Amino acid sequence: MFENIHIGEDSLAALGEFLKNRAFDKMVVLTDDNTYIHCYPLVEPFLPPHRVIKVKSGEIHKNLQTCEHIWEELTDQQLSRWSLLLNLGGGVIGDMGGFCAGVFKRGIYFVQIPTTLLSQVDASVGGKTGIDFRGFKNHLGVFQEPLKVFIYPGFLQTLPLAELKSGYAEIIKHWLIRKKESFDTQKNIGLLTDDWTSLITESVGIKAEVVAADPLEKGLRKILNFGHTVGHALETYRLEKPGQALLHGEAIAVGMICESYLSQQRGLLTPDEVMQIELFISSVYEKVEIAPDSIPAIAALALQDKKNTGSVIKCTLLQGIGNAVYDQVITLADIQDSLHYYRSL
Numbered sequence: 001m002f003e004n005i006h007i008g009e010d011s012l013a014a015l016g017e018f019l020k021n022r023a024f025d026k027m028v029v030l031t032d033d034n035t036y037i038h039c040y041p042l043v044e045p046f047l048p049p050h051r052v053i054k055v056k057s058g059e060i061h062k063n064l065q066t067c068e069h070i071w072e073e074l075t076d077q078q079l080s081r082w083s084l085l086l087n088l089g090g091g092v093i094g095d096m097g098g099f100c101a102g103v104f105k106r107g108i109y110f111v112q113i114p115t116t117l118l119s120q121v122d123a124s125v126g127g128k129t130g131i132d133f134r135g136f137k138n139h140l141g142v143f144q145e146p147l148k149v150f151i152y153p154g155f156l157q158t159l160p161l162a163e164l165k166s167g168y169a170e171i172i173k174h175w176l177i178r179k180k181e182s183f184d185t186q187k188n189i190g191l192l193t194d195d196w197t198s199l200i201t202e203s204v205g206i207k208a209e210v211v212a213a214d215p216l217e218k219g220l221r222k223i224l225n226f227g228h229t230v231g232h233a234l235e236t237y238r239l240e241k242p243g244q245a246l247l248h249g250e251a252i253a254v255g256m257i258c259e260s261y262l263s264q265q266r267g268l269l270t271p272d273e274v275m276q277i278e279l280f281i282s283s284v285y286e287k288v289e290i291a292p293d294s295i296p297a298i299a300a301l302a303l304q305d306k307k308n309t310g311s312v313i314k315c316t317l318l319q320g321i322g323n324a325v326y327d328q329v330i331t332l333a334d335i336q337d338s339l340h341y342y343r344s345l
């Protein structure tokens with residue numbers, strides 16, 4: 001999997017070379033409002049003739065209605081199975097573009113050009129594509145690998161700080177589940193780095209190794225979902241509340257604290273380890289206000305989590321920092337308890 005991923009400042013040139021050496025009959029670039037302005041001008045010089053589709057930015061548009069628009073455009077432009085869709089954007093564009101490519105004419109080629117930190121370290125790797133449905137996160141989707149991923153850290157220069165922090169949550173997650181040494185070093189440094197390429201390469205390496213062992217998430221891959229049982233429930237709850245939507249990483253940061261607390265409740269983490277995790281996360285992210293009367297409704301949303309079996313909620317917990325265990329059965333009451341704990345911090 002790693003061999004399909006190019007990371008570094010020469011990535012756009014590498015994309016250009018790749019396209020020169022492959023004969024696609026048509027090419028379409030999928031962008032959102034922001035990546036059209038900030039990223040497309042950097043990529044365009046490396047591309048052969050193509051058309052552009054521009055969709056509205058943001059999680060709220062990662063839905064069937066936007067897909068329908070994309071499929072209409074692909075149809076009008078007569079893309080075939082020898083055509084290529086280039087997804088130029090963050091995780092929303094990558095997930096939705098990958099899904100649209102994966103089902104259009106039962107699958108056309110696509111390439112991921114992730115432009116946010118989150119999509120560079122996580123979403124562009126591993127072939128999970130999809131969209132939200134009735135507010136539930138990634139409820140419709142397919143596993144579908146892109147032909148290639150080109151990761152150009154230079155895109156991060158125009159990324160707003162809140163988005164940078166959102167992506168950093170998935171980096172912290174990777175350290176928590178697999179790399180204690182990096183967690184120990186970075187917990188005192190925080191978000192600062194002058195070497196994004198190294199940070200991205202390490203994170204992509206952690207994710208790619210897990211995915212290679214279990215591409216379809218039958219077992220081990222569930223560790224990449226640490227923080228997401230509670231995090232996705234909270235993200236879903238807030239998504240359609242005007243002005244209250246959380247970024248994915250912001251919700252996952254809360255989820256990681258809640259699920260660390262649940263790990264401690266089971267004797268899998270020590271109080272000191274939980275404290276280290278909380279201190280690190282709260283040094284980067286502002287506290288999220290959670291109204292006590294919203295907690296039962298948030299917890300209930302976890303019943304739709306894809307790791308569950310029937311109505312049994314199965315969560316990934318930490319057994320020590322740097323080591324995750326999956327398929328841990330938890331209850332709605334546990335989730336509520338963990339959210340109350342988060343409020344109490």
Ligand SMILES: NC(=O)c1ccc[n+]([C@@H]2O[C@H](COP(=O)([O-])OP(=O)(O)OC[C@H]3O[C@@H](n4cnc5c(N)ncnc54)[C@H](O)[C@@H]3O)[C@@H](O)[C@H]2O)c1
Pocket residue numbers: 032033034035038039057058059062089090091092093095115116117118119122123124125126127128129137138155156157158159160163166167170248
């Ligand atoms: N498939 C996976 O494995 C996976 C992994 C993690 C997250 N995700 C999904 O990814 C999504 C979140 O992705 P995201 O955080 O990239 O959000 P996003 O795609 O919404 O991008 C964040 C914002 O930044 C803007 N933007 C993108 N690149 C920019 C740039 N270089 N300069 C300025 N603005 C830029 C976008 O227009 C958007 O407004 C969620 O839907 C989440 O569920 C998927």
Ligand SMILES: O=C(O)C(=O)C[C@@H](O)[C@H](O)[C@H](O)COP(=O)(O)O
Pocket residue numbers: 122125126128137138170217221224225228306
């Ligand atoms: O790649 C994976 O596997 C992950 O779980 C990575 C997550 O960070 C990501 O948010 C993923 O989209 C969640 O998948 P889902 O199956 O819980 O929707």
Ligand SMILES: [Zn+2]
Pocket residue numbers: 122170228248252
């Ligand atoms: Zn995630």
